[in-house]
Amino acid sequence: MTELSQPSARTRVTPAPGTEPGATVTDDREAALALLFDLHYTGLLRLAVLLGADDAENIVAEAYYQLYRRWQRLRGPEAALAYLRSVVCNLTRMRLRHLQVVRKHAGPATDPVAVASAESIAMVQDDQRVLIEALRRLPGRQREALVLRYWLGLRESEIATAMGISVGAVKSHTARGIATLTKVMEVRR
Amino acid sequence: MIGGPADTEERLREALDALANGVHPAPHAYGRARQEWHRRERRRKLILAILITVVFVVADAIGLWALNRTQVDSPVIFNWPTSVIQHKPADGTGPP
Numbered sequence: 001m002t003e004l005s006q007p008s009a010r011t012r013v014t015p016a017p018g019t020e021p022g023a024t025v026t027d028d029r030e031a032a033l034a035l036l037f038d039l040h041y042t043g044l045l046r047l048a049v050l051l052g053a054d055d056a057e058n059i060v061a062e063a064y065y066q067l068y069r070r071w072q073r074l075r076g077p078e079a080a081l082a083y084l085r086s087v088v089c090n091l092t093r094m095r096l097r098h099l100q101v102v103r104k105h106a107g108p109a110t111d112p113v114a115v116a117s118a119e120s121i122a123m124v125q126d127d128q129r130v131l132i133e134a135l136r137r138l139p140g141r142q143r144e145a146l147v148l149r150y151w152l153g154l155r156e157s158e159i160a161t162a163m164g165i166s167v168g169a170v171k172s173h174t175a176r177g178i179a180t181l182t183k184v185m186e187v188r189r
Numbered sequence: 190m191i192g193g194p195a196d197t198e199e200r201l202r203e204a205l206d207a208l209a210n211g212v213h214p215a216p217h218a219y220g221r222a223r224q225e226w227h228r229r230e231r232r233r234k235l236i237l238a239i240l241i242t243v244v245f246v247v248a249d250a251i252g253l254w255a256l257n258r259t260q261v262d263s264p265v266i267f268n269w270p271t272s273v274i275q276h277k278p279a280d281g282t283g284p285p
Binding site: 030033034037038041042045046049050056057061064065068069125127128129131132135146147150151178179181182185 | 193194196197198200201202203204205206207208209212213214215218219221222223225226229230
């Protein structure tokens with residue numbers, strides 16, 4: 001994933017004579033969001049897909065909208081990517097929970113997540129497909145921790161921030177997830 | 190160690206990379222997303238303005254209704270008896 005560069009957003013620009021300060025802040029926000037979108041949209045879209053979202057584009061668009069609304073309350077431009085990542089994780093978890101409830105009430109019908117998963121993993125190799133399938137069957141927290149750790153390469157403290165849990169819990173989820181996947185791969189051999 | 194957790198970690202990295210590389214964003218995603226933010230922001234501001242207006246109108250209506258119902262001898266706001274104390278001048282001279 002591309003790294004967040006330091007955009008000139010949020011730097012206090014003195015408005016030119018004759019321009020309103022409010023307009024400068026809005027333009028500033030628009031410019032910063034355009035840059036963030038350009039740099040990180042694809043990465044966040046991939047993150048949502050890897051976490052198992054069936055409508056990754058909506059989830060990422062919603063995350064950017066949340067950032068757009070709360071732009072003034074952001075600690076700084078360097079916090080934007082961590083915030084977006086966290087929102088994508090939360091929204092994906094909520095979406096999967098919602099789908100579980102819908103599935104429970106609807107009975108044995110077509111599972112949209114399964115359909116989306118089947119489409120997205122059609123291109124990977126056979127053993128990788130088994131691993132992805134096993135990853136999808138893991139509990140949500142374990143899946144999130146593994147994706148953030150092994151795909152994004154985040155540190156445990158960063159994963160803890162993104163997931164809103166303690167570093168100890170991150171270690172536990174990661175270890176349990178890897179142990180389950182190892183067992184699946186051993187059974188396959 | 191072949192087949193252990195380290196091997197699984199490596200395989201997982203490769204599988205996640207392979208899956209991620211198959212995901213591509215739709216063209217003009219930014220334009221569509223920006224349009225949607227602005228639409229939702231306008232809608233949010235409109236709803237907020239309507240709510241504020243409704244609260245003011247209801248508060249005004251209640252106040253006017255309460256004032257309209259009051260009798261002359263039983264006011265709704267200040268209902269204690271008023272007394273006017275007039276001081277008589279001590280020396281018998283008053284103001285002009």
